[in-house]
Amino acid sequence: MTLPRSTQISLDATPYYHCVSRCVRRAFLCGRDAKSGKDYEHRRRWIEARMHKLASIFALDNAAYAVMSNHTHIVLYIDTYTANSWSTIEIIERWQQLFKGSALSQRYLRGEALDAAELEKLQEVTTLWRERLTDISWFMRCLNESIARQANAEDNCTGRFWEGRFKSQALPPAWLT
Structure with a gap:
Protein backbone atom coordinates (compact mmCIF):
# COMPACT_ATOMS: atom_id res chain seq x y z
CA MET A 1 0.00 0.00 0.00
CA THR A 2 1.31 3.42 -0.90
CA LEU A 3 1.69 6.19 1.63
CA PRO A 4 0.64 9.81 1.20
CA ARG A 5 3.53 12.11 0.28
CA SER A 6 3.00 14.13 3.43
CA THR A 7 4.18 11.10 5.43
CA GLN A 8 7.08 10.39 3.06
CA ILE A 9 8.70 13.82 3.24
CA SER A 10 10.87 14.50 6.26
CA LEU A 11 13.04 17.59 6.06
CA ASP A 12 14.83 16.45 9.21
CA ALA A 13 16.07 13.40 7.29
CA THR A 14 16.87 15.11 3.97
CA PRO A 15 15.88 18.19 1.97
CA TYR A 16 16.55 16.37 -1.37
CA TYR A 17 13.86 14.50 -3.31
CA HIS A 18 13.96 12.71 -6.66
CA CYS A 19 10.73 13.17 -8.66
CA VAL A 20 9.74 11.27 -11.81
CA SER A 21 6.84 12.01 -14.18
CA ARG A 22 5.93 9.70 -17.09
CA CYS A 23 3.83 10.35 -20.19
CA VAL A 24 0.80 8.26 -21.09
CA ARG A 25 -0.62 6.98 -24.40
CA ARG A 26 2.87 6.54 -25.89
CA ALA A 27 3.09 10.32 -25.99
CA PHE A 28 6.45 11.80 -26.78
CA LEU A 29 7.77 14.31 -24.34
CA CYS A 30 10.81 15.21 -26.40
CA GLY A 31 13.09 13.80 -29.05
CA ARG A 32 12.21 12.25 -32.40
CA ASP A 33 9.37 9.76 -32.69
CA ALA A 34 10.75 7.07 -35.01
CA LYS A 35 7.27 5.81 -35.83
CA SER A 36 5.73 9.11 -36.97
CA GLY A 37 8.94 10.96 -37.80
CA LYS A 38 7.83 13.97 -35.74
CA ASP A 39 10.42 15.87 -33.77
CA TYR A 40 9.43 16.96 -30.25
CA GLU A 41 12.84 18.19 -29.13
CA HIS A 42 11.50 21.74 -28.63
CA ARG A 43 9.48 20.47 -25.66
CA ARG A 44 12.72 20.02 -23.73
CA ARG A 45 13.06 23.83 -23.78
CA TRP A 46 9.47 24.17 -22.51
CA ILE A 47 10.27 21.96 -19.52
CA GLU A 48 13.62 23.56 -18.76
CA ALA A 49 12.20 27.09 -19.00
CA ARG A 50 9.23 26.21 -16.79
CA MET A 51 11.42 24.43 -14.20
CA HIS A 52 13.76 27.41 -13.95
CA LYS A 53 10.87 29.88 -13.70
CA LEU A 54 9.23 27.81 -10.94
CA ALA A 55 12.54 27.50 -9.09
CA SER A 56 12.78 31.31 -9.06
CA ILE A 57 9.31 31.50 -7.45
CA PHE A 58 9.31 28.49 -5.10
CA ALA A 59 11.76 27.82 -2.29
CA LEU A 60 12.78 24.71 -4.20
CA ASP A 61 15.98 24.45 -6.20
CA ASN A 62 16.59 22.17 -9.18
CA ALA A 63 19.63 20.24 -7.95
CA ALA A 64 19.63 18.05 -11.07
CA TYR A 65 17.30 17.01 -13.84
CA ALA A 66 17.03 14.88 -16.97
CA VAL A 67 14.37 15.17 -19.63
CA MET A 68 13.95 11.87 -21.44
CA SER A 69 11.80 10.92 -24.44
CA ASN A 70 8.77 10.00 -22.32
CA HIS A 71 9.56 11.07 -18.75
CA THR A 72 11.42 13.53 -16.56
CA HIS A 73 13.69 13.14 -13.54
CA ILE A 74 14.08 16.11 -11.23
CA VAL A 75 16.06 16.30 -8.00
CA LEU A 76 14.59 19.07 -5.86
CA TYR A 77 16.16 20.72 -2.83
CA ILE A 78 13.63 22.15 -0.35
CA ASP A 79 15.00 25.45 0.98
CA THR A 80 12.89 26.16 4.06
CA TYR A 81 15.47 28.60 5.42
CA THR A 82 14.90 30.94 2.47
CA ALA A 83 11.11 30.52 2.59
CA ARG A 132 2.83 25.61 -0.69
CA LEU A 133 5.87 27.45 -2.06
CA THR A 134 8.07 24.86 -0.31
CA ASP A 135 5.89 21.90 -1.32
CA ILE A 136 7.12 19.40 -3.92
CA SER A 137 3.55 18.50 -4.92
CA TRP A 138 2.68 22.12 -5.70
CA PHE A 139 5.91 22.55 -7.67
CA MET A 140 5.27 19.42 -9.74
CA ARG A 141 1.63 20.39 -10.22
CA CYS A 142 2.64 23.79 -11.63
CA LEU A 143 5.25 22.17 -13.85
CA ASN A 144 3.28 19.20 -15.16
CA GLU A 145 -0.04 20.95 -15.71
CA SER A 146 1.58 23.64 -17.82
CA ILE A 147 3.52 21.15 -19.96
CA ALA A 148 0.45 18.91 -20.39
CA ARG A 149 -1.66 21.82 -21.64
CA GLN A 150 1.01 22.86 -24.15
CA ALA A 151 1.63 19.31 -25.38
CA ASN A 152 -2.08 18.48 -25.67
CA ALA A 153 -2.67 21.70 -27.64
CA GLU A 154 0.22 20.87 -29.95
CA ASP A 155 -0.94 17.24 -30.36
CA ASN A 156 -4.51 18.45 -30.91
CA CYS A 157 -5.89 16.12 -28.26
CA THR A 158 -7.43 16.22 -24.81
CA GLY A 159 -7.11 14.09 -21.72
CA ARG A 160 -4.22 13.03 -19.56
CA PHE A 161 -0.69 13.67 -20.71
CA TRP A 162 1.05 12.41 -17.55
CA GLU A 163 0.72 8.92 -16.08
CA GLY A 164 -1.03 9.74 -12.80
CA ARG A 165 0.82 11.82 -10.28
CA PHE A 166 4.57 12.04 -10.16
CA LYS A 167 6.59 9.58 -8.12
CA SER A 168 8.99 10.86 -5.47
CA GLN A 169 11.73 9.38 -3.37
CA ALA A 170 13.80 10.90 -0.59
CA LEU A 171 17.52 11.03 -1.28
CA PRO A 172 19.53 10.28 1.85
CA PRO A 173 22.46 12.51 2.79
CA ALA A 174 24.87 9.80 1.52
CA TRP A 175 23.65 10.67 -2.00
CA LEU A 176 25.30 14.06 -1.67
CA THR A 177 28.84 12.68 -1.36
Whole structure:
Protein backbone atom coordinates (compact mmCIF):
# COMPACT_ATOMS: atom_id res chain seq x y z
CA MET A 1 0.00 0.00 0.00
CA THR A 2 1.31 3.42 -0.90
CA LEU A 3 1.69 6.19 1.63
CA PRO A 4 0.64 9.81 1.20
CA ARG A 5 3.53 12.11 0.28
CA SER A 6 3.00 14.13 3.43
CA THR A 7 4.18 11.10 5.43
CA GLN A 8 7.08 10.39 3.06
CA ILE A 9 8.70 13.82 3.24
CA SER A 10 10.87 14.50 6.26
CA LEU A 11 13.04 17.59 6.06
CA ASP A 12 14.83 16.45 9.21
CA ALA A 13 16.07 13.40 7.29
CA THR A 14 16.87 15.11 3.97
CA PRO A 15 15.88 18.19 1.97
CA TYR A 16 16.55 16.37 -1.37
CA TYR A 17 13.86 14.50 -3.31
CA HIS A 18 13.96 12.71 -6.66
CA CYS A 19 10.73 13.17 -8.66
CA VAL A 20 9.74 11.27 -11.81
CA SER A 21 6.84 12.01 -14.18
CA ARG A 22 5.93 9.70 -17.09
CA CYS A 23 3.83 10.35 -20.19
CA VAL A 24 0.80 8.26 -21.09
CA ARG A 25 -0.62 6.98 -24.40
CA ARG A 26 2.87 6.54 -25.89
CA ALA A 27 3.09 10.32 -25.99
CA PHE A 28 6.45 11.80 -26.78
CA LEU A 29 7.77 14.31 -24.34
CA CYS A 30 10.81 15.21 -26.40
CA GLY A 31 13.09 13.80 -29.05
CA ARG A 32 12.21 12.25 -32.40
CA ASP A 33 9.37 9.76 -32.69
CA ALA A 34 10.75 7.07 -35.01
CA LYS A 35 7.27 5.81 -35.83
CA SER A 36 5.73 9.11 -36.97
CA GLY A 37 8.94 10.96 -37.80
CA LYS A 38 7.83 13.97 -35.74
CA ASP A 39 10.42 15.87 -33.77
CA TYR A 40 9.43 16.96 -30.25
CA GLU A 41 12.84 18.19 -29.13
CA HIS A 42 11.50 21.74 -28.63
CA ARG A 43 9.48 20.47 -25.66
CA ARG A 44 12.72 20.02 -23.73
CA ARG A 45 13.06 23.83 -23.78
CA TRP A 46 9.47 24.17 -22.51
CA ILE A 47 10.27 21.96 -19.52
CA GLU A 48 13.62 23.56 -18.76
CA ALA A 49 12.20 27.09 -19.00
CA ARG A 50 9.23 26.21 -16.79
CA MET A 51 11.42 24.43 -14.20
CA HIS A 52 13.76 27.41 -13.95
CA LYS A 53 10.87 29.88 -13.70
CA LEU A 54 9.23 27.81 -10.94
CA ALA A 55 12.54 27.50 -9.09
CA SER A 56 12.78 31.31 -9.06
CA ILE A 57 9.31 31.50 -7.45
CA PHE A 58 9.31 28.49 -5.10
CA ALA A 59 11.76 27.82 -2.29
CA LEU A 60 12.78 24.71 -4.20
CA ASP A 61 15.98 24.45 -6.20
CA ASN A 62 16.59 22.17 -9.18
CA ALA A 63 19.63 20.24 -7.95
CA ALA A 64 19.63 18.05 -11.07
CA TYR A 65 17.30 17.01 -13.84
CA ALA A 66 17.03 14.88 -16.97
CA VAL A 67 14.37 15.17 -19.63
CA MET A 68 13.95 11.87 -21.44
CA SER A 69 11.80 10.92 -24.44
CA ASN A 70 8.77 10.00 -22.32
CA HIS A 71 9.56 11.07 -18.75
CA THR A 72 11.42 13.53 -16.56
CA HIS A 73 13.69 13.14 -13.54
CA ILE A 74 14.08 16.11 -11.23
CA VAL A 75 16.06 16.30 -8.00
CA LEU A 76 14.59 19.07 -5.86
CA TYR A 77 16.16 20.72 -2.83
CA ILE A 78 13.63 22.15 -0.35
CA ASP A 79 15.00 25.45 0.98
CA THR A 80 12.89 26.16 4.06
CA TYR A 81 15.47 28.60 5.42
CA THR A 82 14.90 30.94 2.47
CA ALA A 83 11.11 30.52 2.59
CA ASN A 84 11.06 31.40 6.28
CA SER A 85 12.91 34.65 5.54
CA TRP A 86 10.27 35.89 3.08
CA SER A 87 8.12 38.84 4.10
CA THR A 88 4.37 38.89 3.59
CA ILE A 89 4.83 41.02 0.47
CA GLU A 90 7.40 38.59 -0.97
CA ILE A 91 5.08 35.64 -0.42
CA ILE A 92 2.15 37.40 -2.08
CA GLU A 93 4.25 38.58 -5.04
CA ARG A 94 5.66 35.08 -5.56
CA TRP A 95 2.23 33.42 -5.30
CA GLN A 96 0.66 35.92 -7.68
CA GLN A 97 3.23 35.07 -10.35
CA LEU A 98 1.44 31.72 -10.56
CA PHE A 99 -2.10 32.34 -9.32
CA LYS A 100 -4.47 35.28 -9.08
CA GLY A 101 -4.22 35.54 -5.31
CA SER A 102 -7.10 36.93 -3.29
CA ALA A 103 -8.86 40.27 -3.22
CA LEU A 104 -7.35 40.78 0.23
CA SER A 105 -3.78 40.13 -0.96
CA GLN A 106 -4.27 42.41 -3.94
CA ARG A 107 -5.53 45.21 -1.65
CA TYR A 108 -2.54 44.68 0.64
CA LEU A 109 -0.10 45.02 -2.26
CA ARG A 110 -1.82 48.24 -3.36
CA GLY A 111 -1.15 49.65 0.12
CA GLU A 112 -4.80 49.85 1.14
CA ALA A 113 -5.52 49.86 4.86
CA LEU A 114 -6.73 46.54 6.28
CA ASP A 115 -8.51 46.13 9.61
CA ALA A 116 -7.32 43.67 12.26
CA ALA A 117 -9.59 40.83 11.09
CA GLU A 118 -8.44 41.27 7.49
CA LEU A 119 -4.78 41.30 8.54
CA GLU A 120 -5.33 38.12 10.55
CA LYS A 121 -6.96 36.42 7.55
CA LEU A 122 -4.15 37.63 5.28
CA GLN A 123 -1.61 36.15 7.71
CA GLU A 124 -3.43 32.78 7.56
CA VAL A 125 -3.45 32.84 3.76
CA THR A 126 0.20 33.84 3.42
CA THR A 127 1.21 31.12 5.89
CA LEU A 128 -0.56 28.60 3.65
CA TRP A 129 1.08 30.06 0.52
CA ARG A 130 4.53 29.94 2.17
CA GLU A 131 3.95 26.22 2.88
CA ARG A 132 2.83 25.61 -0.69
CA LEU A 133 5.87 27.45 -2.06
CA THR A 134 8.07 24.86 -0.31
CA ASP A 135 5.89 21.90 -1.32
CA ILE A 136 7.12 19.40 -3.92
CA SER A 137 3.55 18.50 -4.92
CA TRP A 138 2.68 22.12 -5.70
CA PHE A 139 5.91 22.55 -7.67
CA MET A 140 5.27 19.42 -9.74
CA ARG A 141 1.63 20.39 -10.22
CA CYS A 142 2.64 23.79 -11.63
CA LEU A 143 5.25 22.17 -13.85
CA ASN A 144 3.28 19.20 -15.16
CA GLU A 145 -0.04 20.95 -15.71
CA SER A 146 1.58 23.64 -17.82
CA ILE A 147 3.52 21.15 -19.96
CA ALA A 148 0.45 18.91 -20.39
CA ARG A 149 -1.66 21.82 -21.64
CA GLN A 150 1.01 22.86 -24.15
CA ALA A 151 1.63 19.31 -25.38
CA ASN A 152 -2.08 18.48 -25.67
CA ALA A 153 -2.67 21.70 -27.64
CA GLU A 154 0.22 20.87 -29.95
CA ASP A 155 -0.94 17.24 -30.36
CA ASN A 156 -4.51 18.45 -30.91
CA CYS A 157 -5.89 16.12 -28.26
CA THR A 158 -7.43 16.22 -24.81
CA GLY A 159 -7.11 14.09 -21.72
CA ARG A 160 -4.22 13.03 -19.56
CA PHE A 161 -0.69 13.67 -20.71
CA TRP A 162 1.05 12.41 -17.55
CA GLU A 163 0.72 8.92 -16.08
CA GLY A 164 -1.03 9.74 -12.80
CA ARG A 165 0.82 11.82 -10.28
CA PHE A 166 4.57 12.04 -10.16
CA LYS A 167 6.59 9.58 -8.12
CA SER A 168 8.99 10.86 -5.47
CA GLN A 169 11.73 9.38 -3.37
CA ALA A 170 13.80 10.90 -0.59
CA LEU A 171 17.52 11.03 -1.28
CA PRO A 172 19.53 10.28 1.85
CA PRO A 173 22.46 12.51 2.79
CA ALA A 174 24.87 9.80 1.52
CA TRP A 175 23.65 10.67 -2.00
CA LEU A 176 25.30 14.06 -1.67
CA THR A 177 28.84 12.68 -1.36
